[in-house]
Amino acid sequence: MGGGGHTGRVRIRSGVSAVLLLSVVTGLTACTTAIAGSPTSSGSVVSHTDPNAPGGIDPSFVKNTDGGEIDRLAAAVLADVKSYWSETFPKTFGGQWKDLTGGYYSVDTTDPNAPAPPCVDKATDVEGNAFYCPTADVMAWDRAALLPVLKERFGEAAVMLVLAHEMGHAVQRRAGLTIEQQRADPAKYPTILIEAQADCYAGSFVRWVADDNATYLQIATDRLDSALESLITFRDPIGTQQTDAGAHGDAFDRVSAFQDGFDSGAKLCAGMSMDNRTFTQTGFINAADAQSGGNLEFNQMLNSITPKLNAYFSGLVTRRGGQWKEPSLSPTEARPNCTNADQGPVAYCPDATKIDFDTKTELPGIHTKIGDYATGTLLASRFAVAALTDLRKPTEGSNSQHDLVCLAGSFTGSLLNLDQQYLSPGDLDEAIQVLLTYDYAARDIKGKFIPTGFERVRAFRKGVVDGDKSCGLD
Template sequence: MGATLGDRRRATVTALAVAAMTLVAVSLTGCSFLSGGSSDGGPDITELTQPDTSPPPVTPIRGGTGTPSDRLAADVVHDVEAYWHLRFPPEFGRRWIPLHAFHAVDPAKPNLPPECTRRPIDMNKQALYCPAMDVIIWDRLGLVPELRAKYGNGGVLLALAHEVGHAVQERIGIDVGTQIRERSRYPPILLEAMADCFAGVVVRASVNGELAHVRIEEKDLDRALSALLSFRDPVGFELGPNAHGDAFDRASAFLDGYQNGASRCAAMTAQNQLFTQRGFTTVQELLQSGNLPLDELLASMVPDTQAWFTALVSSRGRRWAAPPLRPDSGCSSSSAARQGPVRFCPDSGTLSASPATLGSVHSRGDYATGTLVASRYALAALAALGKPVRGPDAGRAAVCLAGAYTRSLLDRNTSGFGLSPGDVDEAVDELLNQDYAARDATGTPPADQGFQRVGAFREGTLGGAAKCGI
């Protein structure tokens, strides 16, 4: 979070800092899409508009010893390919071309074609689609067991479905040659977003019971989405040939596929997608990891938030001035306290914050705090507009409006309060893991899951306040 955009004078980040960030990026990017070569054979251009009812392919899996993690990975990739075998024809008017092979590898001795791996260690805790050989490869000893232990079966499904998503790209014509010829149309971060989107399509099919072996329930989606977000790019990582996206970019693409289907994924372009990933622009941002101390954040953000929500209410034909945010005063009812560290008191129309409890939120990043502040000002604005501030719809509207406010900060190119790299990630993390921002004026915890809260925030970020029902 930056105090003012005007203070963000462009500075040269030291070569040492850039090198350090690059090393971190290489170790944490996770899923990969290697360039070079082309897949065996092109898509069958025979027009098909109905599901393919022929038996699904059973693409061979090379490697593995039959451990529980090996069996889970095998079930996942066979289920995912069977899904595309069935659904690819009506979606894209072509038959699904079976993958050449799946490889479950030990990173110490992958024994893979040189077209797919440069060094054995490159596969450590990684999965990738290799277009040169048309194969999916994964680390069977590190990646799959770790995902399964931390995130459940849904984490493994999402990670491997992402890689098959790159194979889907090849089969709809976005092959390596197309990517090279149309680099500006298909930058790397867009290709990763499309694969995340196609993974969302498959995860929805699993939730709906459409996969033969791997079934996850909606209540498991927060853990699954956390697995995907664990592969986000490091904070401050520049957009470039290795960019995969920040937490918002990846969650947004996944939700697009989950909610809207495969045709939406295929229609993604660099022009119709919002990517929030940003690189550090000053040495100070780099040294602070883009975060301000709590008192500096509130001193800078609160006046800006007041002004934005006052203007929003005025644009809807109401006269109102957003109240100040006061520490532990004027809003002490039990229902207000249940809202969390930042509260809106509907009886008095005031806002208050508890610095003692807000500190634990702020330790997760300054815009985790900022998201709570924006959501409580959103409730105050809803009240000023005569909208309900109690009930689940009020909580969703508050989160959506916090997203709309965040978009205004992303779009800002003049002096004033602004965002730093990592801020939108902090908002996503807060919404995925905590429900304070979605609580209504009574402090009632919402029934929505984290991924649904992220979805509401995304609606406001992409569509503005009009998407929030006001």
């Protein structure tokens, strides 16, 4: 939060300068490229954006608007967000919702002569950003280098999420949180908590839209994947400490807050505090970890994680009265097909009690593109198939698909709880990204899978937070 009283400024890769923002987004294009096993739907979530059509949105309440497509989209989002809080604020906080007194500002950052919104000196100060400014009670966004880029890369759902997040900061002020309180007690109100709460409020709003309550917006379940993909780009740089001034959270923290709001509503968000919220963001373990960016080479990762996977799942099976049969790792230069079904680049082969994995193309490619814990997550899901097999639990069907991802999450949670020196900053983010981008971790023994990344992430988070007892084994 700067000297002008800004809060909730949205930046892709929080901490990079606005000047660098567009190139950063462009560099992430590959993360949303349609590939095998990934969600591909990121189309329209908004109807009635033509102000000349019956029921169309009139964007004239937006100050400095050009009346174009992006501002009509923003106006449609804001109209529904305001309706949501008019309905939800009294039930959550007991008072009436009050609209922003300073209004909403669209900024053309490509025009050096464009008028600047309140709280900044010039229009270019908003480049690549959206923010809520409590001192003036205004919201502003860059209609040239932020919203169009988000829409192109992730679909309209990303614009919905960003503006709903900023309104979440306005909600915080109306609920009684002041700048003075934040400054006087930063341990109680760290930035990471403030941002998580705004993400949570955004999730509660998106659920309201998904339940078909909105006038202008509509969103199908598969479009939520694009929203979460965009949220990953708003994470802090890898290695940021959660106690750092301005920390917004890693991807796991931000996605968790959004999904909690989506699942449980605004009252849960309102009750979030440092006493009941655990954040996973950490700094690098040591200089070597920082130098490697927290990533091991492919073979190093296999050698490092395999004993931990075996020990964890052996204990899990034994505690439940089963007999663990340790699967051997079997490298292959072709896509595994030991069950005559496509489990992806890593496959559990029950007849031979082994795990085949591709060492030539796809798995090493995922490892390089996303990071080492993408490999770890996929391997954990196949060890989970072995565990279900040894416990004589179903290894096919929708329930088992959720169990596999949940168990991969519970293994990951065990590393957080018991061996904090193992997971590096960014590992949980890599798990989130591989779950959103690929369905492989959720593939059962017949190759069937959970179709949406949103639901795969939800199952994984359940395992991380609640452990294996939440994974349908008992």
